[in-house]
Amino acid sequence: MLKYIVRRVLIFIPTLFAISLFAFVISINAPGDPVENLYEGAKNGNGAAAISESMIRGKEQLRRELGLDLPVFYFTFTSLSEPDTIYKIRDKGEREALSRMLDRFGNWPQIEQWYVCLNQLRQATGVSVTTDSIFRATYTQDSVLAVSDQCSQKIASLFRTDSPEEIVSKLDFLKRETERISKFGQNNFLAPIMDPLKKCFAAFADVQANSSVWKTYVPSLHFYGYNQYHRWLFGDGNWITGAGSTHCEGIIRGDFGISYSTRKKVTETIARALPWSMLFTIVSILFAYLISIPLGVQAAAKRGSLFDRSSSIILFMLYSLPTFFMGTLLILTFANPDVFSVLPANGVKPATGYPLDATLWGKFKITWPYMILPLICYTYSSLAFLSRTMRVAMLEITSQDYIRTAKAKGLSYYLVIYKHGLRNALLPIITVFANIFPLAVGGSVILEFLFGIPGMGPEILTAVQTKDYPMIVAVFTLSGFMTLVGYLVADILYAFADPRISYSSK
Amino acid sequence: MSNQAEKETAIPTNTDFSFRKYAWKQFKHNKPAYVSFYILVSLAVLAILAPYIANERPLYIKYKGQSFYPAFTFETNYRFTDPATGDSINLQLDIADWKRMEFESVWWPLIPWSPGKSDPANRRFVGPGDPQRFIDAKGDTLYIPSRFKHRLGTNESGDDVLAGLIHGTRISLSIGFISMGIASIIGLFLGAISGYFGDNRLRAKRGCYYMILLSLPFAWFYAFSVRVYHLTDSLEVSGMAFLGQLLLSILIFALVVMLFSRIGKLISRGKWLGKEVFVPLDTFISRGIEILNSIPVLILIISLAAMTKEYSIIYVMVIIGLTSWTGIARFTRAEFLRIRQMDYIQAAEAMGFTERRIIFRHALVNGMAPSLVSVAFGIAAAILIESGLSFIGVGLPNDIVTWGKLLNQGRENFHAWWLIVFPGIAIFITVTVYNLIGEGLRDALDPKLKR
Numbered sequence: 042m043l044k045y046i047v048r049r050v051l052i053f054i055p056t057l058f059a060i061s062l063f064a065f066v067i068s069i070n071a072p073g074d075p076v077e078n079l080y081e082g083a084k085n086g087n088g089a090a091a092i093s094e095s096m097i098r099g100k101e102q103l104r105r106e107l108g109l110d111l112p113v114f115y116f117t118f119t120s121l122s123e124p125d126t127i128y129k130i131r132d133k134g135e136r137e138a139l140s141r142m143l144d145r146f147g148n149w150p151q152i153e154q155w156y157v158c159l160n161q162l163r164q165a166t167g168v169s170v171t172t173d174s175i176f177r178a179t180y181t182q183d184s185v186l187a188v189s190d191q192c193s194q195k196i197a198s199l200f201r202t203d204s205p206e207e208i209v210s211k212l213d214f215l216k217r218e219t220e221r222i223s224k225f226g227q228n229n230f231l232a233p234i235m236d237p238l239k240k241c242f243a244a245f246a247d248v249q250a251n252s253s254v255w256k257t258y259v260p261s262l263h264f265y266g267y268n269q270y271h272r273w274l275f276g277d278g279n280w281i282t283g284a285g286s287t288h289c290e291g292i293i294r295g296d297f298g299i300s301y302s303t304r305k306k307v308t309e310t311i312a313r314a315l316p317w318s319m320l321f322t323i324v325s326i327l328f329a330y331l332i333s334i335p336l337g338v339q340a341a342a343k344r345g346s347l348f349d350r351s352s353s354i355i356l357f358m359l360y361s362l363p364t365f366f367m368g369t370l371l372i373l374t375f376a377n378p379d380v381f382s383v384l385p386a387n388g389v390k391p392a393t394g395y396p397l398d399a400t401l402w403g404k405f406k407i408t409w410p411y412m413i414l415p416l417i418c419y420t421y422s423s424l425a426f427l428s429r430t431m432r433v434a435m436l437e438i439t440s441q442d443y444i445r446t447a448k449a450k451g452l453s454y455y456l457v458i459y460k461h462g463l464r465n466a467l468l469p470i471i472t473v474f475a476n477i478f479p480l481a482v483g484g485s486v487i488l489e490f491l492f493g494i495p496g497m498g499p500e501i502l503t504a505v506q507t508k509d510y511p512m513i514v515a516v517f518t519l520s521g522f523m524t525l526v527g528y529l530v531a532d533i534l535y536a537f538a539d540p541r542i543s544y545s546s547k
Numbered sequence: 548m549s550n551q552a553e554k555e556t557a558i559p560t561n562t563d564f565s566f567r568k569y570a571w572k573q574f575k576h577n578k579p580a581y582v583s584f585y586i587l588v589s590l591a592v593l594a595i596l597a598p599y600i601a602n603e604r605p606l607y608i609k610y611k612g613q614s615f616y617p618a619f620t621f622e623t624n625y626r627f628t629d630p631a632t633g634d635s636i637n638l639q640l641d642i643a644d645w646k647r648m649e650f651e652s653v654w655w656p657l658i659p660w661s662p663g664k665s666d667p668a669n670r671r672f673v674g675p676g677d678p679q680r681f682i683d684a685k686g687d688t689l690y691i692p693s694r695f696k697h698r699l700g701t702n703e704s705g706d707d708v709l710a711g712l713i714h715g716t717r718i719s720l721s722i723g724f725i726s727m728g729i730a731s732i733i734g735l736f737l738g739a740i741s742g743y744f745g746d747n748r749l750r751a752k753r754g755c756y757y758m759i760l761l762s763l764p765f766a767w768f769y770a771f772s773v774r775v776y777h778l779t780d781s782l783e784v785s786g787m788a789f790l791g792q793l794l795l796s797i798l799i800f801a802l803v804v805m806l807f808s809r810i811g812k813l814i815s816r817g818k819w820l821g822k823e824v825f826v827p828l829d830t831f832i833s834r835g836i837e838i839l840n841s842i843p844v845l846i847l848i849i850s851l852a853a854m855t856k857e858y859s860i861i862y863v864m865v866i867i868g869l870t871s872w873t874g875i876a877r878f879t880r881a882e883f884l885r886i887r888q889m890d891y892i893q894a895a896e897a898m899g900f901t902e903r904r905i906i907f908r909h910a911l912v913n914g915m916a917p918s919l920v921s922v923a924f925g926i927a928a929a930i931l932i933e934s935g936l937s938f939i940g941v942g943l944p945n946d947i948v949t950w951g952k953l954l955n956q957g958r959e960n961f962h963a964w965w966l967i968v969f970p971g972i973a974i975f976i977t978v979t980v981y982n983l984i985g986e987g988l989r990d991a992l993d994p995k996l997k998r
Contacts, residue, residue: 059838067850118764119772144776260768361979363931365938365951366971369958373967479843486845487935491958502939505849513850521841528837 042536049532053525060521061292065270067517068510069113076103076131104131107298108272108289112265122147122256125263130156134201141203146252155244159199162237166193189230192218196234205249212242273298297515302507307515310500315482317389318489318496321412322481325419326474333424334463334470337431341439342458352428360425368418368491375414385411387493415492419485427473434466467538474534475527479520570916573991580987583980590977594716601658601710605645609652611636617645646681660697660707662714662948672963675700700965702956708965711948712973718949719977722864722933723926729868731922734875739914741832741876742883743906747825754820758811759804766803770796790861832880836873844870845932849941860947863936867929874921882914916992923985927978934974950974 104110112128122143130136142152166189195211202208215238222231276291290296297307336356340349376386389411390404399407438444439462447457482497489498497516504512575581599606604617611629615638625638646659675698699708740749751759771778774796781788815821848866886892887910895905937951938958950970957966 056834056838056841060841063838063842118768120768141776144773257773258769260765260772357982358979361927361975361982363934363971363974363978365935366954366967366974369954369967370971372958373964379962479841486849487939490939501846501849502941505941513846516846517843520843520846524841 042533046529046533049529053529056525057518057522061274061518062270064514064517064521065273068514069269076100076107076109101131108269108277111272112268114265114268114270116262116264118260118262120147120257121259121261122149122253123261124149124153125265132200138201138203142248144257145203145205145254146248147254147256148248148251151244151248151251155241155248158237158240158244159196162234162241163193163196163200165233165237166196185230188218188222192231192234205245208245212238212245216242292515292518297518298511300504300509300512302504302509307511310512311497311515311519314495314497314500317494318485318498319481321415321419321489321494321496322477322485324412325416326423326477328416328420329424329427330470332420333427333431337428338435338458338463338466340428340432341435342454344436344439349432353432356425356428359421360429362421364418364422364485365487365491367421368414368488371414371417372491384413386414389494415488415494418488418492423473427470430469430473431466434469435462438462438466464538468535471531471534471538475524475531478523478527478530482516482520482523566913566916570988570991574987577987577990579983580990583983583987586976586980587984590716590980591720593713594720597714597717600656601660601662601707601713602656603645603659603661603664605650605653605655605659607652607654608650610638610648610650658698658707658710658713660710662711663706663946665701665704665706670701671703672701672960672966675965699969700963702953702963702966703960706948708953708969711953712950712969714948715950715953715970715973716977718860718947719930719933719974722860722867723929723981725864726867726871726929727922727925729865730872730925731875731918733869734872734921735879735911735915735918737832737835737872738876738879738918739883739906739911741829742880742914743887743902743910744826744828745884745887746827746829749826749828750823751826752811752815752820753822753824754815755808755811756824756826758807758814762804762807765807766800769803770800774799787861790865793865829880832876836876839870839873842870845935848932848936863933867932871925871929874925875918878917878921879914882917883910886910886914920985920989920992923981923988927981927985930974930977930981 101110110129110131117123117125120143123140127136127140130139139152139156142155143149146152192215195214199208199211202211215234219231219235219238223235272289272291274291275293276296277289289298295308297311299305300307300310303310336352340352343349372386375381375384390408439458444457444462447461452461486498486501488494489496490502493499500512501516503509504516574584593600599619606616606619608615608617611627613627615625623639627636627638628634629636697707697709699712701707702711774792778789778792778796781792844867847870848863851862851866892905892910895909900909934949934951934954937949938955940955950973953966953970954974957963957970960966
């Protein structure tokens with residue numbers, strides 16, 4: 042048995058690895074740049090504001106803290122045209138635009154030159170205006186700012202453009218503006234960008250002239266050492282040495298990183314939400330077992346009776362009844378001022394919270410009315426399935442010879458059914474038991490949403506809406522892990538319930 | 548194809564007995580399942596005919612001496628000349644206020660309302676029993692003529708609930724069919740080959756085997772890495788465009804693998820490369836199923852919903868299809884493990900048929916039956932997932948009316964009970980029907996219950 046468990050756990054490792062990789066791939070490919078989302082300054086800034094020095098440094102800092110300045114994975118399998126250092130371009134949008142250009146032209150040296158020129162162009166923008174009378178007649182201070190703002194916006198948008206037509210039209214716009222302003226001589230506030238602009242034109246013409254598209258169809262393999270996935274999995278080592286400002290311990294030690302929306306540790310959020318989900322899942326499964334086992338057994342024992350038929354029909358209807366419909370109906374009936382207003386509709390505690398001196402028992406006394414409706418919904422769905430499974434399993438058992446023998450021996454009805462019969466009918470029940478584990482982590486998103494339970498469900502929903510990928514990845518990995526644990530527990534329980542199942546020979 | 552297979556495999560007897568006929572007979576005996584089957588057929592008819600049952604455009608009008616069929620056309624306007632006055636008339640079909648126009652003759656659909664087109668006179672949750680208003684051609688407000696009554700009430704913006712329900716049938720049924728269609732293709736194929744070959748029946752020359760393993764990253768590169776921007780850009784265009792690009796990628800993938808296996812055949816010579824080894828197909832597929840089962844499907848769909856810019860119903864179908872084939876694969880695998888031992892498979896082998904032919908033309912037609920049960924239950928589950936997603940407000944675009952969305956509107960306004968009860972009953976009936984059919988199929992196809 043022990044040998045079997047050890048072997049099962051060993052098989053888990055590649056599966057877990059695959060799940061974590063899957064979750065990681067989702068988070069990497071998510072749209073939007075987490076740093077942009079996180080950096081408050083970026084929220085009200087447009088293209089022009091994004092170039093301020095302190096902001097760039099702040100973003101740089103944040104990127105390092107989140108480990109986003111590292112290569113993504115241990116290796117990349119990309120086209121020959123893509124350089125192995127493209128991950129060093131920090132901004133996700135710029136990186137994508139360059140990568141799209143690579144996809145179109147396939148000549149990194151030229152595109153790199155173009156990127157360098159573009160950066161020079163960006164650095165050259167800045168307003169220094171001295172005014173004289175002719176100039177003032179044409180431009181007020183405001184319109185000078187407007188023109189230069191427009192130019193910087195165009196330049197900023199050039200970084201995120203890959204289609205040649207758009208690039209050319211944007212460059213042309215800049216050229217026209219500089220030519221227009223250049224007639225003001227010393228007042229030419231666009232003078233600093235003239236040189237870099239010429240270089241940009243040349244560089245882009247070079248990109249278009251020397252395209253090597255064939256390179257995009259040749260695969261090449263690059264290896265990296267320390268990377269984002271490694272850091273995510275095993276931590277960055279700072280937690281041992283104490284160096285650096287952040288300590289990422291890696292999911293292997295239960296650290297899922299910091300949330301992109303709240304900047305708090307994901308584990309803290311989970312620790313707050315998880316108990317509620319677990320409470321509802323575990324209590325409801327307990328109820329479901331307590332009701333369904335006797336129900337299923339009785340129905341099977343009195344096969345064809347009125348009780349059997351009516352319970353079958355009711356359970357079948359419950360089985361097909363969507364929980365959200367049932368839940369809404371329950372709220373509509375029992376928490377509705379128009380019908381019966383006997384139970385609270387939403388949440389798990391009063392809006393004012395618990396009294397400060399409340400004991401655990403006191404908290405329970407306050408909370409239990411809130412739990413009734415959700416628990417009915419949680420319970421009936423698994424109850425219907427469990428009883429039906431139980432009945433079928435029991436029916437198969439009661440037709441077996443050994444049950445007839447037990448009856449013939451004159452054993453009491455309860456002894457025959459519950460001691461001899463039930464134990465062998467437990468296998469499907471155990472299978473269902475394995476499903477609790479992932480459910481307890483993921484919670485029932487729909488029911489928690491409906492009843493306003495502050496469990497994992499609403500956390501997952503907000504995480505999705507705010508694109509808080511560390512949270513989503515944490516839920517994925519945890520529930521994948523718990524599924525595997527559930528399988529293992531079920532396998533062990535099988536062996537206890539039915540000693541004929543032997544794992545040593547397998 | 549199936550007829551031929553039947554001819555090949557059926558035992559020639561005096562009675563025209565076949566398993567399929569027997570199963571159908573059994574299924575018919577199961578009254579609830581049989582009735583469900585007919586309810587499902589009528590739901591499908593309802594879904595197909597939805598635009599002609601619930602539509603704000605009349606089926607037929609006679610307007611100024613001309614006859615038109617507005618419900619049957621996709622045109623946005625009719626231009627014609629009034630024979631009486633000689634004026635040119637432009638009838639704008641998409642914005643015409645049909646109910647306030649005067650026609651010489653008009654045939655209305657059964658429910659003269661379209662989903663998503665609001666009735667301004669009956670805004671803010673007018674119930675089926677409440678007095679409903681109607682503004683006639685002169686602008687007077689009066690009680691609604693029974694012809695135009697909102698039989699099941701309206702929602703906040705004044706949309707007819709019954710029209711929404713009827714059009715919602717299309718979404719629910721197509722979600723079930725398409726997602727389970729995808730799932731059955733994957734599940735049947737993988738289940739069949741993993742059950743048929745197991746771990747120690749598929750032999751391949753070592754060179755060929757390793758070449759195919761080696762081909763996978765290259766196939767991935769050419770099918771997906773190179774085309775990544777085609778795929779992501781098509782995501783933003785439409786769901787159908789994405790599906791097309793995805794199919795093209797899969798085709799490229801298959802081509803590259805085939806190319807490599809050809810090369811593998813060429814190099815499979817000599818002592819080491821030419822030696823035959825077992826391919827542990829069953830282990831690969833079982834491990835894959837285990838991984839897929841560990842992924843929380845609902846959370847996966849929700850997070851993918853957030854990833855795509857414009858969310859389309861196709862994604863829900865594709866994701867449900869791609870994640871829910873494991874049940875079908877397991878059933879098919881178990882069935883194939885049994886079929887593999889049958890005499891007729893050995894006979895086919897002895898006749899020298901290729902393995903492809905044996906699997907897909909002899910075994911699959913016989914091994915498909917149990918997976919049908921899984922498909923029926925799977926469709927019920929897919930419908931539940933979709934309506935649950937609509938209910939929590941994740942997913943489908945705003946202009947599509949689904950049952951779950953109607954229910955969600957009712958959740959926010961408890962006095963509008965008609966928005967909760969009717970869509971809920973619609974979901975309940977559809978799910979029950981599929982579950983009953985699944986039960987009926989299981990009883991009909993289970994050899995243990997054979998009389």
